[in-house]
Amino acid sequence: MYLYSEKNLNPMKPLASRRFFFMLIIIVLAGFCSVNAQKKWPYPIPARIGDGTNKDLFVMTLGEVQTPIADGTFDPVKDEIRLKDGRVLSNYYRDSLGVKYYKPIDKTIFPLPPSGLCTWYYYYQDINENEVKWNTDWIAKNLIEYGAKYVQIDDGWQAERANGKHGSRDWTGVDTAFPGGMADLAKYIKSKGLTPGIWIAPHGQSNESVVNRNKGVFILKPDGTSASKTWEGDWLVDGSSAEGNAYMKDLFKMMVDWGYDYFKIDGQPIVPEEYARNKALLKNPGEADEVYRKTLNTIHEAIGPNRYLLGCWGLPVEGAGIMDGTRTGGDVVLGWDGFFTSLGPTMESYYQHNIVWYTDPDVMLLRQPLTLDQARVWATLQGLTGQALMSSDRLMDLSEDRVELMKRVYPAVDIRPLDLFPSQRNKRIWDLKVNHLGREYDVVGLFNFEEGKSESIRLDWKDLGLPEGVPIQVYDFWNHEYMGAWEAGMAIVLPPTSCRVLTLMPNTNDIQLISTSRHITQGWVDLLSINYISDGKQFEGTSHMIGNDPYELAFSYPRGEYYKVQRVKIKDQRKGIRIKIEDHQGWSTVRMESPVSGEVGWEVTFEPADHYKYITRDPGRASAARVGLDGADISWSPQYYLNSGYQVYLDGKLLGYTPETHFPLRNLDPLKTYDVEVKTVWDDGTVSIKPAPTAGAQAAPGLSFSVAAMLPGEFRLTEIGPMVEPRFNFSQTFTFAGKKYTDNIAGWLNTSSEYDLKGLFTHFTAVIGIDDATEGENAGKEVEFIVSGDGKELWRSGSFKKPDTPKNLDINVTGVNILSLKITGPQTRGFGRGGIRAGWAEAKVTR
Structure with missing residues (x-):
C-alpha cells in the first residue's frame, strides 16, 4: 500500500491500520455494469406522461431512481402505467403511443446499446478495405478500453453497378475496393478484439440475373416486370412467399458465415409500404405489417439470437419486438444543421429507448467544420441519453480535443427515459437522474441550440424534484470546476451552439464525492465501490482506471465548512500510480494516473483548512x-x-x-x-x-x-413565436401576385400553428395567399385558411387557389389567449418544392 500526503507526494511507509465504523459498504463490481444494473429487466420504472410546469425539461434515469416529479409507475410487462392519482393507463405503449407490436426489450443478450464506428458519414460509398482496417486499428489502440465494440461497414462493400459505380443492390458480389473479401475483413476486425458489422438493404435487388435465377422470390407484375422500383432496389422480395423467405435466410446465412455479428438493414419503412401497395401481387396476400414482420423473423432466425439487428431509417415501428434496435430519423449531415437530424428524433422517439428497443438517433459527428463547442453538444446528446453510440469520422484524423470528447461518452450505458411521451420541441434542460452505489445525483445538460446569440437558462431546483430550502452543490463536468452550493436554483449564460453539463447534489453535513472524470455519468462506468467513514472525513473506494488516462475524483465540502486533502493511499504499490492533489476553497481534486489499466483501490483523508471570508456589497440598481x-x-x-x-x-x-x-x-x-x-x-x-x-x-x-x-402597440407573430417550434426551418419568403413578403408564417397543410397571446391584443392582421412558386397541378388545387381563438372559429377564407388575389385580414381577437392558424388542403409532397406554398404574410397583432 502506498500513502501520499498533500505536503509530500513521494511514497511513504504504510500507516498503522485503524478501525473505522463504516456507514455504507458496497461490494466491488466488474466492468461497465453497476450494482444497480443487476436487477433483472423488465421491472416497474418511474414515469412522466407529460410535461410539468417547465416545458423545457427532458428527464431520463440511470439506476433505481425515485423522484417526486414522476407521475406514476410504468410496468413494462403489463404495458401499464399506474398514476399517483389512482388512474391506470392500460396498453400504454400499444394504444397511447402507437407501438402496435409492443413488448419490452429483451436485454439478456445485449444488456447495453451498441458503441462503435459506422463508416457511412465519412466515406459514403467510397469506403475501402484499407480504411476499414486503419480505423479498426485506431479503435483497438485508442478506444476499445473506453467501451467501443463494433466496426460497422456501411453501403459500398457490395458489387458495383453495371456502370462501374459503387452501391448497387446486388448482394451476390463484392466491390473491388475489398480485394481480400468480406470474410477476411471480418476476421481482421475480430483479431483486434472488436465485433464486425455490415450494412444491407436486404429486401431489394438490382441484378436482373439474380431475379431470373430465383423464381417466386420477387414481386412481379403479370407481364413479368418488377412491381416495385424504389430506393430499396429495382426488385423487392415477396415476403409472403416461402421462396422469398428462403432467399432472405440464405442471404443472411452467407453474411453470418463471413463472420458478421451486427446487421444494419436499411430502407425498412419502404418495405411495408410496398407490401401494402402491391398486396394483390403477393403470392400469399396478407396484411402488409404481418408480411413484413415475417421477413424480419426470417432474418432473426438466420442470424441467431447472439447477433445484433438494427432497423433503419426513419422509424420502422413495425419491427418492434424483433429488432434489437432502430434508427429513429433520417441521415445526419456534417455541420450544425446535421445535428438537428439527431436532436429531432431524440425528442420525438426517446420514450422507446431501452424499453421497446435501443433507439439510434444516427451517428455522432465530431470533426470540423463543427466547432469544439458544437462537437461537445453532439457528444453530450449521446452521453446523457445512452442511445446507440456510433461515431462516423475518420478517427485517426480527429484532434486530441475531439478524441477527448469521445472518451468521456463511450460507452453508451443503461440509461432510459423517465419521460414516456414524445416531445415536439427541442428542449434545453436535460436531467439525468443517477443512483449508483448509494450516490444519488443529477447530471444536467443545458443547451443553447441557437446560432448567433447567447441564451440565459434558469434552473429551478423544484422543477427537477430536488429538495426545497436546501443548498444544491454544483459541479461543471466539462470544465472540471466546482461552482458552489446554492438554494432555489441558478441561471447560466450559454454562448451560441454550446452546452454545459452540471452535476447536482444536495448539500449535507458531510464531504461528498461530487464527480469523477472518466465518463459523463460520473461514476457509473468507473466507480466500483465506495465506503464512507462515519466521521465523514475519509473515503475508501475502488475505481476502474484506464492506462495513461488521468482519472480525477472531485470532492465538495459542506457549505461554510473548509477542508483539504491530508493524504491519499493507493492500495496496490505495483501500479506505479502518479498522484496530484489540488485544494480549493470549498472543494478538492485528487488526480491519479496509472501506466496500466485495471482496478485501483484508493483512500482519501481530509483535514480542516483555512479559508478566506469577504463581506460582500450590494450591486448597482437592476x-x-x-x-x-x-x-x-x-x-x-x-x-x-x-x-x-x-x-x-x-x-x-x-x-x-x-x-x-x-x-x-x-x-x-x-x-x-x-x-x-x-x-x-x-x-x-x-x-x-x-x-x-x-x-x-x-x-x-x-x-x-x-x-x-x-409592450409595443404592435407585435409581429414571428417575434412571439409558436407554442411548439417547428422541427425544421424552411424559407419564409413569399411572393404573392408578384409582391415579395419577407416576414411570414409558412403553413404546413392540415397542421395548426398556435400562438399564446395571453389576452393582450385586440386585432390580428395578415395577408394570405399562395406563393407564385407553386407550380403544375398544385397551382389549381384548393386550400382554405382558418383562424380560431381559444378553440372557437373566428374566420374562414373559403376555397382559395393560386390564381386568387391575396387577401388582407383584420380580425378582432380581443380577449383571445390561444390564436390558431390553420391551412387545410390536399396532401402534397410538402411545403417546398413539389408542394403548395401557402402562408400568412406580415402577420401581426395589435393592442
Whole structure:
C-alpha cells in the first residue's frame, strides 16, 4: 500500500491500520455494469406522461431512481402505467403511443446499446478495405478500453453497378475496393478484439440475373416486370412467399458465415409500404405489417439470437419486438444543421429507448467544420441519453480535443427515459437522474441550440424534484470546476451552439464525492465501490482506471465548512500510480494516473483548512428588458468589489444564484407588477446587506416592473413565436401576385400553428395567399385558411387557389389567449418544392 500526503507526494511507509465504523459498504463490481444494473429487466420504472410546469425539461434515469416529479409507475410487462392519482393507463405503449407490436426489450443478450464506428458519414460509398482496417486499428489502440465494440461497414462493400459505380443492390458480389473479401475483413476486425458489422438493404435487388435465377422470390407484375422500383432496389422480395423467405435466410446465412455479428438493414419503412401497395401481387396476400414482420423473423432466425439487428431509417415501428434496435430519423449531415437530424428524433422517439428497443438517433459527428463547442453538444446528446453510440469520422484524423470528447461518452450505458411521451420541441434542460452505489445525483445538460446569440437558462431546483430550502452543490463536468452550493436554483449564460453539463447534489453535513472524470455519468462506468467513514472525513473506494488516462475524483465540502486533502493511499504499490492533489476553497481534486489499466483501490483523508471570508456589497440598481409577452431579463452593473456571484429575489422570494450580471424571468403574468432585488453572495451563502442610508439620504430604490408596460402597440407573430417550434426551418419568403413578403408564417397543410397571446391584443392582421412558386397541378388545387381563438372559429377564407388575389385580414381577437392558424388542403409532397406554398404574410397583432 502506498500513502501520499498533500505536503509530500513521494511514497511513504504504510500507516498503522485503524478501525473505522463504516456507514455504507458496497461490494466491488466488474466492468461497465453497476450494482444497480443487476436487477433483472423488465421491472416497474418511474414515469412522466407529460410535461410539468417547465416545458423545457427532458428527464431520463440511470439506476433505481425515485423522484417526486414522476407521475406514476410504468410496468413494462403489463404495458401499464399506474398514476399517483389512482388512474391506470392500460396498453400504454400499444394504444397511447402507437407501438402496435409492443413488448419490452429483451436485454439478456445485449444488456447495453451498441458503441462503435459506422463508416457511412465519412466515406459514403467510397469506403475501402484499407480504411476499414486503419480505423479498426485506431479503435483497438485508442478506444476499445473506453467501451467501443463494433466496426460497422456501411453501403459500398457490395458489387458495383453495371456502370462501374459503387452501391448497387446486388448482394451476390463484392466491390473491388475489398480485394481480400468480406470474410477476411471480418476476421481482421475480430483479431483486434472488436465485433464486425455490415450494412444491407436486404429486401431489394438490382441484378436482373439474380431475379431470373430465383423464381417466386420477387414481386412481379403479370407481364413479368418488377412491381416495385424504389430506393430499396429495382426488385423487392415477396415476403409472403416461402421462396422469398428462403432467399432472405440464405442471404443472411452467407453474411453470418463471413463472420458478421451486427446487421444494419436499411430502407425498412419502404418495405411495408410496398407490401401494402402491391398486396394483390403477393403470392400469399396478407396484411402488409404481418408480411413484413415475417421477413424480419426470417432474418432473426438466420442470424441467431447472439447477433445484433438494427432497423433503419426513419422509424420502422413495425419491427418492434424483433429488432434489437432502430434508427429513429433520417441521415445526419456534417455541420450544425446535421445535428438537428439527431436532436429531432431524440425528442420525438426517446420514450422507446431501452424499453421497446435501443433507439439510434444516427451517428455522432465530431470533426470540423463543427466547432469544439458544437462537437461537445453532439457528444453530450449521446452521453446523457445512452442511445446507440456510433461515431462516423475518420478517427485517426480527429484532434486530441475531439478524441477527448469521445472518451468521456463511450460507452453508451443503461440509461432510459423517465419521460414516456414524445416531445415536439427541442428542449434545453436535460436531467439525468443517477443512483449508483448509494450516490444519488443529477447530471444536467443545458443547451443553447441557437446560432448567433447567447441564451440565459434558469434552473429551478423544484422543477427537477430536488429538495426545497436546501443548498444544491454544483459541479461543471466539462470544465472540471466546482461552482458552489446554492438554494432555489441558478441561471447560466450559454454562448451560441454550446452546452454545459452540471452535476447536482444536495448539500449535507458531510464531504461528498461530487464527480469523477472518466465518463459523463460520473461514476457509473468507473466507480466500483465506495465506503464512507462515519466521521465523514475519509473515503475508501475502488475505481476502474484506464492506462495513461488521468482519472480525477472531485470532492465538495459542506457549505461554510473548509477542508483539504491530508493524504491519499493507493492500495496496490505495483501500479506505479502518479498522484496530484489540488485544494480549493470549498472543494478538492485528487488526480491519479496509472501506466496500466485495471482496478485501483484508493483512500482519501481530509483535514480542516483555512479559508478566506469577504463581506460582500450590494450591486448597482437592476433594470428589466422585456422578452416576449411574459418574460424579462434582469440585468445590473457588476459589483466592483469581491463576491462569489449574485442572488435574485422576486417579490421577496429567492429565485436562485448566477455568476453573471443578468437573470432570466419567464412565465410571468404580463399584467402584474413585480418587485426585484439583487444581492451579492459569498461562497458560504452569506448575502450582502444594504447599509443604512446616511443622514439626509434615501436608500436606493429597488426595481419594479410589469411586462405589459413594456409592450409595443404592435407585435409581429414571428417575434412571439409558436407554442411548439417547428422541427425544421424552411424559407419564409413569399411572393404573392408578384409582391415579395419577407416576414411570414409558412403553413404546413392540415397542421395548426398556435400562438399564446395571453389576452393582450385586440386585432390580428395578415395577408394570405399562395406563393407564385407553386407550380403544375398544385397551382389549381384548393386550400382554405382558418383562424380560431381559444378553440372557437373566428374566420374562414373559403376555397382559395393560386390564381386568387391575396387577401388582407383584420380580425378582432380581443380577449383571445390561444390564436390558431390553420391551412387545410390536399396532401402534397410538402411545403417546398413539389408542394403548395401557402402562408400568412406580415402577420401581426395589435393592442
